[in-house]
Each structure stands twice: as C-alpha cells, then as structure tokens.
Amino acid sequence: xxxxxxxxxxxxxxxxxxxxxxxxxxxxxxxxxxxxxxxxxxxxxxxxxxxxxxxxxxxxxxxxxxxxxxxxxxxxxxxxxxxxxxxxxxxxxxxxxxxxxxxxxxxxxxxxxxxxxxxxxxxxxxxxxxxxxxxxxxxxxxxxxxxxxxxxxxxxxxxxxxxxxxxxxxxxxxxxxxxxxxxxxxxxxxxxxxxxxxxxxxxxxxxxxxxxxxx
Numbered sequence: 001x002x003x004x005x006x007x008x009x010x011x012x013x014x015x016x017x018x019x020x021x022x023x024x025x026x027x028x029x030x031x032x033x034x035x036x037x038x039x040x041x042x043x044x045x046x047x048x049x050x051x052x053x054x055x056x057x058x059x060x061x062x063x064x065x066x067x068x069x070x071x072x073x074x075x076x077x078x079x080x081x082x083x084x085x086x087x088x089x090x091x092x093x094x095x096x097x098x099x100x101x102x103x104x105x106x107x108x109x110x111x112x113x114x115x116x117x118x119x120x121x122x123x124x125x126x127x128x129x130x131x132x133x134x135x136x137x138x139x140x141x142x143x144x145x146x147x148x149x150x151x152x153x154x155x156x157x158x159x160x161x162x163x164x165x166x167x168x169x170x171x172x173x174x175x176x177x178x179x180x181x182x183x184x185x186x187x188x189x190x191x192x193x194x195x196x197x198x199x200x201x202x203x204x205x206x207x208x209x210x211x212x213x214x215x
Contacts, residue, residue, distance in 0.1 A: 009039050009084070009086065010084070011089055013090040014028055014090070015092045015094055015124050016091065018095045019095070021201065022183050025088070025201065026179055037084070037085055038086065038088070090202060090203065091200070091201040093200070094124060094127075096199035097127060098131045098132060106138055109138045112132060113146060
C-alpha cells in the first residue's frame with residue numbers, strides 16, 4: 001500500500017474462464033505488446049541497475065551537484081525500461097482459484113489483499129476471496145473492508161448453453177490445447193523458479209518474497 005515508486009512497473013493478475021488459461025494469456029500478451037506496455041525479460045545487470053535497492057555511493061571527487069547526482073544515481077543516465085510497463089506474471093483458471101498451500105504466507109496474503117480489481121465478472125473477485133479464506137486468518141481486520149469495497153462492482157454474464165455455444169466451446173477447447181502445448185514448450189526453455197500447473201501460472205523468476213526476512 002502506497003509503496004509504488006515512480007519508476008515501478010505494474011503487476012497484473014488475470015483470472016480466465018474455465019479451460020481458457022493459455023488462450024487468455026496469449027490475448028493478454030498480444031494486447032500488451034500492441035499497446036507497448038509489455039515488460040520484457042531483461043539481463044540481471046540491467047534489472048539491478050533499475051532496482052530500488054541499488055546502492056548509492058559517494059562521489060569520487062568534488063564535482064557539481066548535477067554531476068554528483070549522475071555519479072551516485074546511474075538510473076538517471078538511462079531511460080528506465082520498466083516504468084509504466086505491465087508485468088503479466090500471474091494467471092489463474094477460474095476452476096481453481098485457491099492459492100497453493102505452500103504459497104499461503106504473510107507476503108502472498110498481503111499481496112492478495114492489496115490487489116486493486118480492474119474488471120470483475122461473475123463475482124470472480126468475491127469467489128477468489130472466498131476460496132482463499134486463509135488471508136483473513138492472517139489479516140482478520142481486512143474482511144469487512146475488502147468485502148464492502150468491491151461488492152457492487154461485479155458484472156453478471158448470462159451463458160446460454162445452446163448448440164451454437166457448444167460447437168464454439170468444442171472448437172476453442174482444441175485451440176486451448178494447442179496453445180497450451182506451444183506455450184509450455186517456450187516457457188520450459190527459459191524456466192527458472194516459475195510455478196506451472198494446468199490451472200495456474202506463477203511467473204516470478206526473481207521472487208521478491210525470498211528476499212524478505214520474516215521476524
């Protein structure tokens with residue numbers, strides 16, 4: 001809460017319709033790419049340069065304030081490639097909204113509660129919170145505030161199970177399977193600490209939680 005810096009990127013958590021995890025991811029990637037918002041993979045050196053934890057050093061000599069600022073703040077020399085970019089690092093299929101047991105930590109719980117929903121369809125945000133009841137055991141005071149704040153934002157959608165819908169659904173199921181195979185092939189080529197299941201995609205190659213020491 002209120003921790004975002006001017007040069008930070010934006011993490012997006014996307015919940016797709018049932019059996020549309022990889023289709024939804026592809027659509028999100030294409031839109032982000034077309035809009036120039038997608039954050040790309042970067043080298044460790046560049047990532048360190050623009051990290052908010054970059055150490056500040058004293059200037060090597062007596063110079064002007066402007067030159068001193070450049071020496072102690074290398075970020076000012078190069079345009080920040082992360083600013084105002086979106087990081088598509090978390091995708092859930094609506095059929096499995098529960099955060100895995102080993103991820104049910106203070107850090108993830110805090111992240112869940114500080115999310116800002118952009119679009120809510122079919123009460124998906126409320127459903128997500130209901131199956132992740134554990135966050136309210138960690139943060140009991142958040143239940144009333146979160147529930148009241150987003151209760152009226154849901155958009156209800158009616159689905160008619162006619163023959164036309166069933167045919168389209170079968171067609172898109174085949175597309176989903178093809179996209180799943182292709183994307184998993186690409187993901188595994190660069191895979192590090194990502195957590196991948198048939199219904200959840202966690203892309204956190206540089207997991208910030210591991211850098212935090214719980215007291």
